[in-house]
Every structure is written in C-alpha cells, then in structure tokens.
Amino acid sequence: MCKDKICIMEVIEETMADGPGLRTSIYCAGCSHRCPGCHNPQSWNMKNGHWVTVDDLLDVIKADEFCNVSFSGGDPFYQAEAFTELARRIKEETSKTIWCWTGFTYEEILANAQMKQMLQYLDVLVDGPFIQEQRDTQLHFRGSANQRIIHLVPEEDDYIPGTVPLVPLR
Ligand code: SF4
Numbered sequence: 001m002c003k004d005k006i007c008i009m010e011v012i013e014e015t016m017a018d019g020p021g022l023r024t025s026i027y028c029a030g031c032s033h034r035c036p037g038c039h040n041p042q043s044w045n046m047k048n049g050h051w052v053t054v055d056d057l058l059d060v061i062k063a064d065e066f067c068n069v070s071f072s073g074g075d076p077f078y079q080a081e082a083f084t085e086l087a088r089r090i091k092e093e094t095s096k097t098i099w100c101w102t103g104f105t106y107e108e109i110l111a112n113a114q115m116k117q118m119l120q121y122l123d124v125l126v127d128g129p130f131i132q133e134q135r136d137t138q139l140h141f142r143g144s145a146n147q148r149i150i151h152l153v154p155e156e157d158d159y160i161p162g163t164v165p166l167v168p169l170r
Pocket residue numbers: 031032033034035038039040041043073074075102103104128129130
C-alpha cells in the first residue's frame with residue numbers, strides 16, 4: 001500500500017445514492033469483513049479493482065463544482081493511508097463534504113492509529129458491518145440497523161433519521 005494510489009472498483013459521478021444531494025462516489029476495492037449478504041462481494045478482492053492516483057481522483061472530484069464526495073467500497077479503511085491523503089487534499093483544496101462507509105466500527109477506528117487519522121477529514125462516518133439479521137430496507141444510507149450515521153462535524157446538519165451526533169475530534 002502507498003499513499004499516492006488507491007485501488008478502486010469505479011467512480012460514479014453525480015449520484016444521489018450515497019449521502020444527501022449530488023455526490024462523486026469513489027468505490028474502492030478490497031474488504032476483509034466478508035459480511036454475509038454483502039451488496040458488493042466482487043469488491044472484496046483487490047484484484048478486481050484497478051489503481052488510480054490520488055491526483056487523478058482529485059481531478060475528477062474537483063471537475064464537478066456541485067458534487068460533494070463519498071468514499072465506499074469495499075472498505076476505504078483498508079487503504080487508510082491513501083484515503084487519508086485524498087480526504088486531506090479534498091478538505092484543503094475544496095469546500096466539499098465527505099461521507100465515508102466502513103465495515104469497522106467507530107470505536108475500532110479510534111483504537112487504530114493509522115485509521116484514526118482519516119477521521120479528522122471526514123464529515124460523516126457510516127460505520128459497522130452489514131448484519132443480515134438486522135437488515136432494514138427502510139433505513140437511510142445503510143443496510144442494517146447496527147450501522148450508524150455518525151456526524152463528525154457539527155456543521156454537517158442534514159437531518160437523517162438514525163443519525164448519531166458526536167463531539168468532533170478536531
Ligand atoms: S463491509 Fe461492506 S463491502 Fe465489506 S463485506 Fe461488509 S457489506 Fe461488503
């Protein structure tokens with residue numbers, strides 16, 4: 001792993017599926033959570049993805065002035081160093097918000113020095129593995145009831161049922 005390249009499945013532009021409003025979604029490759037019933041099992045193996053530079057991803061993100069950004073997968077936290085670099089540059093070079101989906105819990109991320117670095121640049125974390133027994137198609141932006149929409153900055157105030165407000169780290 002390096003901090004300059006990310007292994008992705010695809011980038012979807014102008015989607016409304018991954019968070020509020022229009023977003024550029026980066027779907028990464030690589031996930032070892034292997035949740036039964038996963039919506040995207042082909043993303044588990046990095047060999048199914050391809051490598052893209054952080055610079056090239058930033059160019060796509062910045063080309064659309066109206067879209068905010070979402071990180072999904074796969075699990076971006078298996079490429080925490082490179083996604084942290086991408087998130088840092090998004091925050092430095094744009095005013096876009098970042099939502100990030102992960103199979104790790106917020107507490108697991110806080111306990112890992114490398115993964116924790118990314119949190120300072122995210123606006124919202126949707127955390128936890130998909131648990132088939134808790135699947136609920138009525139939920140907003142998550143598949144099972146254990147998953148939480150955690151606001152990491154107070155300004156990210158779109159009201160979504162199930163949101164967990166948190167005191168920000170920064
Ligand atoms: S964390 Fe997400 S991508 Fe990974 S196995 Fe679970 S549902 Fe699938």
